[in-house]
Amino acid sequence: MSDLRDLYQEVIFDHNRHPHNFGPMPHANRQADGFNPLCGDRLTLRLLVENGVIQEARFEGAGCAISTASASLMTDALKGKTEAEANQLFTGFHQMVMGEPPAIDLGKLAVLAGVQEFPARVKCATLAWHTLTAALKNETTAVSTE
């Protein structure tokens, strides 16, 4: 039996109650909307990218604890990363939630490893990351987890 506490760690509750980097960002130069049609969650991600480096990342929207914590942790992790490093993080994060060993050290993102035991919630954890991919490509249409 999957332990609920593996999924809902205290850190995740903290990020859900007090998400980091939450709110608008008028000076952003990249933006994308993400949508999870399964649960109706929506998320807007904004980035300030200068010389290929993500200087700032903020998000807005309403979602479940997993998607909110994931967006909060992701925006923390992205600061100072190059676009290539951000893409590597996504690859590693995706490997982790799919139950594969991640190719790189994920740091604090590792608290979401419990998601791998709850396949129905993988889309919640990856919504912010799919939105990041769209924002880096500066896609204007909303990305979907479907």
Added chain:
Amino acid sequence: MNELVLAELRAQFPILSRQVHGKPLVYLDNAATTQKPQAVLQAECHYYEQLNANIHRGVHALSQEATDAFEQARDKIQRFIHAAHREEIIFTRGATEAINLVAHSWGRSHLQPGDEILLTEMEHHANIVPWQLLCEATGAQLKVVPIDARGGLVAGALQSLLTHKTKLVGVTHVSNALGTINPVAEIIRQAHAVGALVLVDGAQAVAHLAVDVQALDCDFYVFSSHKLYGPTGIGALYGKRSLLQDMPPYQGGGDMISQVTFARTTYNQLPYKFEAGTPHIAGAVGLGAAIDFVQTVGLERIAAHEEHLLSYATEQALQFEGLTLIGTMPEKAGILSFVLKGVHPHDIGTILDNEGVAIRTGHHCAMPVMDHYALAATARASFALYNTLEEVDALFHALRRVQKLFLG
């Protein structure tokens, strides 16, 4: 329903004895699909073991017996919803296909630019999107009867939206997201007064209420087998004979023709005109068995039991701190939709699942209803004839666990 009767009924559903995450299954997602009694499973199995053949064609014994079993299922549906004629019952894949059939066949042959289709704000996507497609194809317009804070149709709104332009009203008998039972007889009366037809989506109704299509005087009625303790992939369209006779075929193929040449094809009579290709024969037989099952238990008894469960659950919900009910009409059928302060429905769903309690979380394929309440999603517990008061207790016990986890 006394405890002994309930225990006997539950014993007829094999799946109810399984465990989920080491806990007894508490299945409260019946509005999504109901579990299947032994009688339905046996009917399908018997069909494949003893009768399997293609229908309406072969001269051999199996084909005749398979045809008889399939057509008997049609007779059962006719009696179940009190249709005047057996050929008014068309087998479809479910309620969704039945609505698409009407929108495509009746709609494209009868609508013109400027005509209007009137729906309600509480419709399932299955009773919205086919009409949108129809409007795009014909230039007709979609109008919507709004709902109020309790989840009922706004009083007087239907009357003011009905005009000589209204060609069809599409309305759900029971809302899947709110539980509201709509006053369909009155809606039909008002619609007919301006010459509009009415399609009633009975997907959430047939397992809970006795339906009499002649007393309602509805023009079309649709439902799915799998929400009525029957198999998936089968359902029915009821249509008044005169309307169905006047409608062109929906799909072409075998069984729906009377004569085919490359120059010209003439179509089969009702109901076969609308049943192209080999249907889900075993599913139809299973649906027939499900109807027998429901009628043996008795719809009145089922409705009374579910009403008891719903009022017991509603009582607990009203006392539960931070819980808001979505859909609070006095006339409801078997559905408890709610949100919990500070907890997303998706998280509720995962934690309840961990306790063995299966509910639905999300937009319930009724996004306009979610928009009305400015919500992305709700949690929904929905009841069936086999649910118990102890299962309602298990639901609220699990909800207290959610609160404890999230709110500390």
